[in-house]
Amino acid sequence: MQLCFTTENKGKFAEASRIASEYRVNLRQVYRQKIEIQSDDLKEIARFAAKEASEAIRRPVVSEDSGFFVNALGGFPGPYSSYVYRTIGYEGILRLMKRVRNRNAHFQAAVAFCKPRQRPVCFSGIVEGVISRRPRGRQGFGFDPIFVPNDGDGRTFAQMNAKEKNLISHRGRAFSAFFDWVNSRHGPRLT
């Protein structure tokens, strides 16, 4: 059994592979365009994508969907974070947050796994934090330069290396839960 991860995002794949290797799981990046539905529920998006891809390529498939949710903006940009990042960037978020006191935000990730002709299973991870006043750091991707996790030391995600970020990030938490489950159920078959 091989573990195919459908994503076109290099940053996501790099983060997930690093975690996978700690669990001695082998991830393979599959570039097939994934079908993402429009929904406010990340788990629904991830489950739909994993199910659709596993039927199409007839293999077990891992899919991940994540979002950045800003409290004062009603959860925006949420499930559409990658589109919003491509258009207005984190500069757009900083403009919308100008003179806004409540700077609470969170990242959320949903990892779905599906075998052909089976129902998908799903794991999620969340990290709470605040929006910085200015972008800081050059590592990571997306909104990382403006997000300061509450569990950290005041640095943004973009000021942490991959190992530091994975330890507390939404994606790190969701993938760790998933790989724990994989190892507990499948053990050596996947390693």
Place this chain on the structure above:
Amino acid sequence: MQLCFTTENKGKFAEASRIASEYRVNLRQVYRQKIEIQSDDLKEIARFAAKEASEAIRRPVVSEDSGFFVNALGGFPGPYSSYVYRTIGYEGILRLMKRVRNRNAHFQAAVAFCKPRQRPVCFSGIVEGVISRRPRGRQGFGFDPIFVPNDGDGRTFAQMNAKEKNLISHRGRAFSAFFDWVNSRHGPRLT
């Protein structure tokens, strides 16, 4: 043959029905949740939704997807206009456009029609205009209060009644093209 329009948006249905009646076509609103894929291409979203729904309910189905594209914001909010409207509203767009000189924008609509086990056909409409400095008017829905069409008389869409808006709107143009096609092919069968 019955023409089912899958939408949960009352404003959209009202606008489409008004145009349909001019073409002596009967539209029926179907509340079934439509599957919207995440794509930058409205036609692809509309086609996927019409195809999926026509297979599911085994009837010919009309689906419409529209978006509001702001040039200075890289096309944002585009295909995710309804989500963006629900979260940051037109107030968010006005904040992002503060002190921005290039106020060009357009609305685009794609109307797809699909019969079970056939390929969908698609019609589109577009209306160019500018973003107003302040919201004006209470008619229509969504971003109508901040959009001034170039083909109009300086009023926003929200300052026009349904008939006036349909004459020049993206949705009016896409549905008119579709109903023209329906009548030319099916004539009395649909009237």
